[in-house]
Amino acid sequence: MKINNRIRTKGFLLILGASTCLALGFTLGKRAGEITPASIEEASNLIGLSFNVSEKDSMISNLKNQLSNYESLRKVDLDNSVAPALVFNPLPKGFSPDLTQKSYDWGLPASVDLPEKESDIAYLPVHELAVLIKSRKISSERLTKIYLNRIKTYSDTLQCLITLMEETALEKARAMDQEIQSGNYRGPLHGIPYGIKDLLAVKGSKTTWGAMPYKDQVIDQTATVVQKLNDAGGVLVGKFTLGALAMGDVWYGGKTKNPWNLNQGSSGSSAGSASAVSAGLVPFAIGTETLGSIVSPSTRNGVTGLRPTYGRVSKNGAMALSWSMDKIGPISRSALDDGIVLSIINGADDQDSSTIPASFNYDSKKSIKDLKIGYFKPYFEGDRVSQNDLNVLELLKKEGLELHPLELKTTIEAGPIVMMLMVEGAAAFDELTRYGWDDQLVAQHKGAWPNSFRAARFIPAVEYVQLSRQRTVLIEEMHELMKDYDVIITPSFAGPQLRITNLTGHPALCLPNGFNDSGSPTSITLLANLFEEEKLVQLGDFIQNHSDWQAKRPPLFDQ
Numbered sequence: 001m002k003i004n005n006r007i008r009t010k011g012f013l014l015i016l017g018a019s020t021c022l023a024l025g026f027t028l029g030k031r032a033g034e035i036t037p038a039s040i041e042e043a044s045n046l047i048g049l050s051f052n053v054s055e056k057d058s059m060i061s062n063l064k065n066q067l068s069n070y071e072s073l074r075k076v077d078l079d080n081s082v083a084p085a086l087v088f089n090p091l092p093k094g095f096s097p098d099l100t101q102k103s104y105d106w107g108l109p110a111s112v113d114l115p116e117k118e119s120d121i122a123y124l125p126v127h128e129l130a131v132l133i134k135s136r137k138i139s140s141e142r143l144t145k146i147y148l149n150r151i152k153t154y155s156d157t158l159q160c161l162i163t164l165m166e167e168t169a170l171e172k173a174r175a176m177d178q179e180i181q182s183g184n185y186r187g188p189l190h191g192i193p194y195g196i197k198d199l200l201a202v203k204g205s206k207t208t209w210g211a212m213p214y215k216d217q218v219i220d221q222t223a224t225v226v227q228k229l230n231d232a233g234g235v236l237v238g239k240f241t242l243g244a245l246a247m248g249d250v251w252y253g254g255k256t257k258n259p260w261n262l263n264q265g266s267s268g269s270s271a272g273s274a275s276a277v278s279a280g281l282v283p284f285a286i287g288t289e290t291l292g293s294i295v296s297p298s299t300r301n302g303v304t305g306l307r308p309t310y311g312r313v314s315k316n317g318a319m320a321l322s323w324s325m326d327k328i329g330p331i332s333r334s335a336l337d338d339g340i341v342l343s344i345i346n347g348a349d350d351q352d353s354s355t356i357p358a359s360f361n362y363d364s365k366k367s368i369k370d371l372k373i374g375y376f377k378p379y380f381e382g383d384r385v386s387q388n389d390l391n392v393l394e395l396l397k398k399e400g401l402e403l404h405p406l407e408l409k410t411t412i413e414a415g416p417i418v419m420m421l422m423v424e425g426a427a428a429f430d431e432l433t434r435y436g437w438d439d440q441l442v443a444q445h446k447g448a449w450p451n452s453f454r455a456a457r458f459i460p461a462v463e464y465v466q467l468s469r470q471r472t473v474l475i476e477e478m479h480e481l482m483k484d485y486d487v488i489i490t491p492s493f494a495g496p497q498l499r500i501t502n503l504t505g506h507p508a509l510c511l512p513n514g515f516n517d518s519g520s521p522t523s524i525t526l527l528a529n530l531f532e533e534e535k536l537v538q539l540g541d542f543i544q545n546h547s548d549w550q551a552k553r554p555p556l557f558d559q
Contacts, residue, residue: 074430080319084323088323088325089354090310102361102363106339106340108131109131118146119559121138121143122150123280123558126341130190133192136180140177140190140192144191144237147193147282147283150281151238154279158272159253159256160240162210165236165237169193172236176235192284193283194234194284194286195238195272196236200317200318212244212442219317221317224316224317224352238281240285242271244442245425245429246319249265256272260301261518266297269297273286273297274331275297278301279554280553280558283332285332286341287328287329290327290502292498292502294329295307295510295525302515302523302554303550304511305331306329306335306338306342306537308342312347312356312533313355314355315352320424323424324354330342334541335509335540335543335544336537336544339362358531364541368401371535372484373396379495391513395547396489408500413496414496414499418499420467422453422459426453426456432453433457474500486529486535487526487536488528490526492525506527507527508527508528509528511526512550514549526539526540
């Protein structure tokens with residue numbers, strides 16, 4: 001692979017000068033001179049270290065060898081799907097997930113009345129649509145057409161769709177109807193339409209990652225998650241937008257909108273998935289989260305998102321941003337729906353070495369009183385506390401549940417460890433930086449990926465390893481904090497919990513809990529121990545059965 005040697009007119013390379021860039025393995029224009037003690041001094045300033053004259057002189061031969069190695073390794077093309085040999089494992093010492101898988105008891109109703117209006121049908125949750133499909137009160141073909149029509153009507157307004165899969169969806173729906181007629185029922189996702197975030201590959205369709213350099217990319221495979229949903233009878237109707245390379249809601253075709261406020265973006269990066277579910281274009285969609293990309297758009301769009309434990313769901317066929325932080329999970333209208341979807345996409349995959357075998361056992365007959373529920377008390381106090389968050393605590397207390405106050409305290413600060421994401425992202429999209437393709441991305445502000453990837457080139461490998469070691473300590477500390485509780489309730493964005501739990505791999509369920517003064521949806525988040533998502537679904541379902549926050553519909557799309 002030829003290293004691009006164009007002269008940058010922005011970013012770190014111009015600021016640092018040729019000698020520093022050369023010392024760290026970059027080029028600025030044509031190759032500039034030799035590595036010298038002066039260039040080493042400039043590079044040292046970037047990483048907060050200082051070396052004396054003899055130390056710098058002694059390093060020169062090593063640095064020349066390293067630079068030669070950089071040039072050699074850059075001749076090898078690495079596909080985004082190639083993961084590092086070092087695989088992240090979130091399991092604390094002495095902990096292993098339960099492997100005994102039991103039969104599911106979703107507690108589905110015996111019968112559901114079919115609404116007259118198609119908009120009312122479109123807003124039904126998965127667990128009610130499943131009953132209608134199984135009882136043949138509605139066909140998968142009709143249901144699929146309802147959602148396809150809504151996508152064609154509203155997706156341009158929301159800027160939430162990349163690929164409509166009408167022909168294959170109708171073919172699959174008809175096949176699912178024939179199977180039911182012949183007595184073959186695959187389960188609660190049989191004949192249910194759904195969508196996916198367009199960083200999941202599907203054979204025969206483009207997979208754009210929301211980014212201009214990849215807008216015509218075709219990957220000749222189908223992601224494991226999609227294959228599992230298809231095998232369960234799901235009907236894939238479309239691939240929805242994501243912020244370019246999984247950041248925000250700005251993609252190469254525009255900015256995905258929030259159905260509650262079309263002047264506002266959908267947040268991200270699972271922008272299209274959350275927007276489409278909120279507007280009734282699909283009953284559920286698949287999103288991904290690295291550092292808030294399910295929680296944030298679920299909040300903004302007033303839907304229910306489940307971020308599974310790291311390693312529970314295969315990432316095979318998904319764009320890699322951070323091999324040690326990426327998680328794939330469902331976004332839907334209810335906690336129970338998320339649980340149903342998770343039961344399908346759960347499981348180890350020999351195509352993804354980071355997956356961890358674990359059971360997922362949901363039983364609707366289990367008593368909610370058996371859960372020990374904690375809450376991060378300081379986040380529910382003070383001037384900035386949300387009344388909507390307090391309302392959730394009051395609801396549970398009113399229903400007779402005991403809530404235990406606790407604090408989120410760790411000796412390790414999560415903020416610096418997020419640099420691991422920046423390093424991994426820079427590696428995953430190495431060619432964007434070196435070839436200058438990053439200029440094609442729409443977002444070019446200081447916090448956007450192009451600048452973050454450039455800056456990450458200057459994070460030393462030693463510091464990356466040290467961050468990983470601190471992450472190990474953080475995992476142990478969070479395990480000690482959470483092991484005495486089944487579920488912990490927290491405001492979705494209070495304190496460092498979102499950063500911490502994404503780094504430690506803990507699961508989270510984000511639920512709507514009302515609206516703020518400007519009429520935008522708000523949310524509350526439930527946390528659980530590793531591989532105990534069934535407890536999140538249990539408490540989330542209880543909350544939603546005793547409130548109507550998740551039943552609200554954006555008025556412009558309720559027709």
